Amino acid sequence: ADLRLREAISQAERFALLAQVRLPHHLVYRVFHAWDYAAVAAWTLVLLVALVALRGTGRTRGWGVLLVASAALCAAGAVASSTGRPLALVELQTARLSAWVPLLAILASAAALTRSRSTLGTLALFATPLLGEGAWRLVRPALAPGPFAGMNGEVAQALVLLALFVAPTFRTALTSSHASRFGRLAPVAAMLLILGFVASGWRRPPGAEMEPEWREIAERARTVSAPTEVFATPPDLDGFRFYSRRPIVCDFGNIAHDDLVGWRERMNALTGDPAALDPVPGLELRSRIARIASDYDRAVWRDPEILRRYGARFVVARAGTGPAPAWAVPIASNSKYVLYRIGSATQL
Numbered sequence: 001a002d003l004r005l006r007e008a009i010s011q012a013e014r015f016a017l018l019a020q021v022r023l024p025h026h027l028v029y030r031v032f033h034a035w036d037y038a039a040v041a042a043w044t045l046v047l048l049v050a051l052v053a054l055r056g057t058g059r060t061r062g063w064g065v066l067l068v069a070s071a072a073l074c075a076a077g078a079v080a081s082s083t084g085r086p087l088a089l090v091e092l093q094t095a096r097l098s099a100w101v102p103l104l105a106i107l108a109s110a111a112a113l114t115r116s117r118s119t120l121g122t123l124a125l126f127a128t129p130l131l132g133e134g135a136w137r138l139v140r141p142a143l144a145p146g147p148f149a150g151m152n153g154e155v156a157q158a159l160v161l162l163a164l165f166v167a168p169t170f171r172t173a174l175t176s177s178h179a180s181r182f183g184r185l186a187p188v189a190a191m192l193l194i195l196g197f198v199a200s201g202w203r204r205p206p207g208a209e210m211e212p213e214w215r216e217i218a219e220r221a222r223t224v225s226a227p228t229e230v231f232a233t234p235p236d237l238d239g240f241r242f243y244s245r246r247p248i249v250c251d252f253g254n255i256a257h258d259d260l261v262g263w264r265e266r267m268n269a270l271t272g273d274p275a276a277l278d279p280v281p282g283l284e285l286r287s288r289i290a291r292i293a294s295d296y297d298r299a300v301w302r303d304p305e306i307l308r309r310y311g312a313r314f315v316v317a318r319a320g321t322g323p324a325p326a327w328a329v330p331i332a333s334n335s336k337y338v339l340y341r342i343g344s345a346t347q348l
Contacts, residue, residue: 129196132157
């Protein structure tokens with residue numbers, strides 16, 4: 001739907017705001033970390049090796065077309081993200097195709113390792129998470145000072161799978177027609193899988209990190225306001241509108257794809273710093289967010305009319321940001337945030 005918008009903004013401005021300022025980690029290939037590329041390369045190699053192991057089985061039909069088309073689309077997306085044209089190709093987020101590579105690699109590896117119902121291959125597949133965690137603990141210290149320091153530990157499982165494919169024992173198992181019974185060893189496989197989760201420290205599926213104090217002040221806001229009343233909140237923080245069920249002036253995390261000009265104006269009003277949204281080459285997203293946070297803390301008490309322009313009736317500020325002027329009437333607080341009602345003109 002975003003690709004059919006006709007907002008009155010030039011393609012260059014849209015590319016700057018959308019790709020270079022807000023979503024470089026999704027849209028601009030040169031911003032991706034070295035460890036991202038290394039992980040995709042490792043899983044791609046696993047996929048290719050698994051497909052070679054499956055050749056002649058009739059299970060690889062169509063894979064070549066899929067892989068070539070995906071690689072071509074990613075290459076075109078990389079060029080587009082560098083030049084800013086065509087913008088539609090940039091907004092397709094072609095890099096997200098890489099998220100399919102580990103899944104396809106695992107599926108192909110499972111098909112190859114369990115070929116001819118090999119008990120050994122099946123057990124090795126279930127042991128991969130555990131072996132990967134052990135390998136990662138050995139490799140991680142060596143990566144700490146370099147460009148791969150941020151690499152995710154799951155990439156070690158790709159190395160384990162590669163080792164299984166090249167090990168002589170497994171090369172024999174992959175071509176064996178011996179049909180072993182796996183049923184009696186199912187408890188062993190399940191235990192190996194569970195041990196892999198335990199070794200990795202897994203507790204629950206990943207979710208959004210949210211400060212309990214931020215959620216608390218948002219839920220408190222819902223109890224002191226009407227559903228249509230607008231809040232001015234720190235634009236560096238997300239989630240207020242979700243937990244409060246109230247509209248806000250603007251935030252950095254939820255960009256308005258159909259109103260980038262309006263989004264930029266509101267961000268400028270909240271921060272008092274138009275340069276905070278300038279497309280600065282090489283600027284880390286977290287550094288930009290930190291600047292937006294400090295700008296808001298300095299600008300929040302400038303003038304209530306700036307907030308009223310966007311319909312704000314309440315303001316949320318970080319505790320210690322102050323002193324608050326007379327027009328800001330505190331109505332709720334916790335250890336990190338204070339909720340204020342914007343007073344009448346007579347309180348200015």
